[in-house]
Amino acid sequence: MRSAAQKWLHGLSNTKPDELDVKELLSCYDIATPAGLRLGPNDSVAIRNMQPPYVVKVCSGDILHKTDQGGVRLNVQPDRLENTITEMRAKFPGVSVLVEEHVHVSGSELIVGGLVDQEFGTAVMVGAGGILTELYQDVTFRLAPCSAEEARRMLSDLQIAPLFSGYRGLNLDADLLAKTVAAISRMVIDLGDVFSQLDINPLGWVNNKWMALDAKLVLNSKV
Amino acid sequence: MDRSASRMPTRSDSDWGEWPLAKLFRPRAIAVVGATSKPGKVGRIVFDLLRRTERPVYPVHPTQKTLLGHDVIPRVEDLPEGVDVAVITVNAGQAVQAAADCGHKGIPFIIVVAGGFSEVGAEGRILEDKLRAVVATTGSRILGPNSLGIFVPRERIDTIFVEHGDRALAGGGGVAFITQSGSVGTEGLGVASNIGFGLRAFVGLGNKVDLNELDFLRYFGDDDRTNCIMLYMENFSDGRAFLEIAGQVSRKKPVVVLKAGRTAAGAAAASSHTGRLAGSDRVVSGAFRQFCIQRVFDEEQLCDAARVLAGAPLPRGPRVAVISSGGGYGVMAADYIESRRQRTRLQMAHLSPDTEAKLRAIVPGFASVANPVDLTASATDEMTGDTLRIVTADDGVDAVICVALFAPPGISDALVAHTAAVAADVDKPIVVVGQFGPFTDGLLRRFYDNGVIGYPCVARAVRAVRTLVERAEFVHTMEGTP
Structure with missing residues (x-):
């Protein structure tokens, strides 16, 4: 039987999935993502079933560092939505735009990632996320796939471990996070040889579930 | 050839198990290819070292007649049967042929000491391919090249030059x-x-x-x-x-x-x-x-x-008690133990009131009976041993670090025996910090010979306890996973 990841790969039009493609893959592995809509360069702006405020992002598998290039606008109110999209299209002509609900994260942002280590093979990572993730360097790895129990032990490797035991009244669910990490470790294995690198950053605690707010997946060019 | 007899495991064979590799660590006889009388040469040193083992060791050299009183065998093919290990001490260029000779002779294990193979470049890689071919064609197994070989104290086998x-x-x-x-x-x-x-x-x-x-x-x-x-x-x-x-x-x-x-x-x-x-x-x-x-x-x-x-035995948890005759060492140990920078966390144990009362009865009035326990310079061998016994009996203590300083006048060499007696009786780890100026190594060796693990400084002793706690955590994890 083909895995969900293999089916997803089969439906992919090229080897550079955009953010929404990756979030669709995550959904197959029961990982929550914000409600969102991709608008092609010429699509009219018709937003339904989404709660304001919004996030507007440039949506292309070719643009890997969209924040650095001014490709992300947060907290966009409905009356500013059309203008914001127009500005984004002017900045990135001919490129799609992703409109999502702007969700509120409780506690700090995490990162979950994956890569292929030359010596040991495919590995999964979890740690302190957000734009300063490389400054914190508070991450830990395991080989994939890894069990939820092993993922739970990963969390105790971290400096931010107290976040999962009531630090400052936070109630971030460690067991659900461990399940999420285990599911992602399964997903990167299911992708097979084409898998190269994955960043889910940030992953946040939103309305009592772990949600992937941004995701980037790099595949090897030969699918 | 009927191999059934040689396959019958004897009592001493089973010391090394039934695996094929057992022959490497317990060979019937050993050959040293390239053994020479020239002082300082690898072939000479290795042969000299191997003479200590209680099994035949044959020097092989094309021109040398005798070596350290042994007759030298000119060629590998002239070796008697029963050689399970050949140590090749000649240079990379000659080693390939020597290994091939050993392979054809049917010697099961070949150690190639020489460097000058893949670590030096393309030519060396070609030589290594030739060694692989020896394995493929003869079935002999090769350790190396560029290997110091093996050292097996129990068998007095030592090829490290x-x-x-x-x-x-x-x-x-x-x-x-x-x-x-x-x-x-x-x-x-x-x-x-x-x-x-x-x-x-x-x-x-x-x-x-x-x-x-x-x-x-x-x-x-x-x-x-x-x-x-x-x-x-x-x-x-x-x-x-x-x-x-x-x-x-x-x-x-x-x-x-x-x-x-x-x-x-x-x-x-x-x-x-x-x-x-x-x-x-x-x-x-x-x-x-x-x-x-x-x-x-x-x-x-x-x-x-x-x-x-x-x-040392494994601790059941991360709670460490410290005993010293010098307060400063106890404080340092406590700092290292409480350090949060390590993933494997240790804690300073809380001694029970009962433990503190028992200690109070045997230590000087001005000593501290809370953890870290400070026996002061009035410490004696016996007091240290008794303190160890009382502290290890406390259910709130998983491991003990005992700082053995030899400056206090009441401390003598008998401290080693007192400590060892407690260590032998309890199933909690006792790790010693031993300092005795230029005699430190000798002191720690005496502890070791009496079954007590010691280190020459506080940091290493605390780290050793951390190593034990990490191992205990792994054992606990593995018990929970099939």
Whole structure:
């Protein structure tokens, strides 16, 4: 039987999935993502079933560092939505735009990632996320796939471990996070040889579930 | 040839198990190819070392007639039957032919000492291919090239031609040491042996054209006399297989690995946060934890970890009591114990009121009976022993660090016996910090010979307890996973 990841790969039009493609893959592995809509360069702006405020992002598998290039606008109110999209299209002509609900994260942002280590093979990572993730360097790895129990032990490797035991009244669910990490470790294995690198950053605690707010997946060019 | 007789395991054969590799560690006879009377030559040193073993050792050299009173055999093909190990001490260029000769002779294990193979470039790689061909065509197994070979104190087999604390290690023990670097292996072992180190076997892997870390890991994993396996590795022949096998072995005995050579290339090419955060090395740490393999970062940590894992019982938890006759040492130890920077956390134990009352009855009035217990300069051998006994009996104490200073007038050499008597009776680890000026190594050796693990400073003693607690955590994790 083909895995969900293999089916997803089969439906992919090229080897550079955009953010929404990756979030669709995550959904197959029961990982929550914000409600969102991709608008092609010429699509009219018709937003339904989404709660304001919004996030507007440039949506292309070719643009890997969209924040650095001014490709992300947060907290966009409905009356500013059309203008914001127009500005984004002017900045990135001919490129799609992703409109999502702007969700509120409780506690700090995490990162979950994956890569292929030359010596040991495919590995999964979890740690302190957000734009300063490389400054914190508070991450830990395991080989994939890894069990939820092993993922739970990963969390105790971290400096931010107290976040999962009531630090400052936070109630971030460690067991659900461990399940999420285990599911992602399964997903990167299911992708097979084409898998190269994955960043889910940030992953946040939103309305009592772990949600992937941004995701980037790099595949090897030969699918 | 009827092999049934030679396959019948004798009592002493079974000491080394039934694996084919047993013959490497307990050969019937050994040949030294390139044995020579020229002083300082590898062939001379190796032959001289091997003469100590109680089995025939044959020197092989084309022109030499006698060597240290032994008749020299001119060619490999002239060797008598029963040679299970050939140590080839000639240079890389000649070693390939010598290995082929040994292979055709049917010698099951060939150790190639010479360097000058793949580590020097393309020509060397061609020579290694020729060694692989010997394995493929004759079925003989090759250790090396560029290998120091093996050192087996129990069998008095030693092919290590460089200085390596051989006499200090001669007592033997339970640690199997598999090393990819000769110098790290021997220097680390030499220093460790000065304060007592129990070696089951040393294996220098060298360039691994044939036998590699997986073969020896499996072998020592099954060997009943090995109670700890330590490895120095620069690259794994098969990283995933190493983890799987080491993870299985770790269910039976601790596996400690010094993985050197962090590659930055992969990290530089990464386009993701994950790739840059990995820097290749964090994956190693995570994978080791996942498979319950203990990681260390230098040769001192490697030897320190192996000593304590092989020689002390495991603690049931992270609560440490400290006993000293010098308050400052107790305070330092407490600081190290409470340090939050390490992943494996230790805690200062809270002594029970009952324990404190018992201590109060035997220590001087001005001594501190709270943890860290300070016996002051009025400490005596007996008082230290009694204190150890009382503190280890406290249910709130999982491990004890005992600072043995020899400055107090009431402390003598008998402290070693008092400490050892308690250590022998209790199933909690007691780790000693021993300092005695220039006599420190000798003191720690006496502790070791009496079954007590000691280190010459507080930091290393605390680290050793941390190593034990980490091992205990791994054992606990493995008990919960099939």
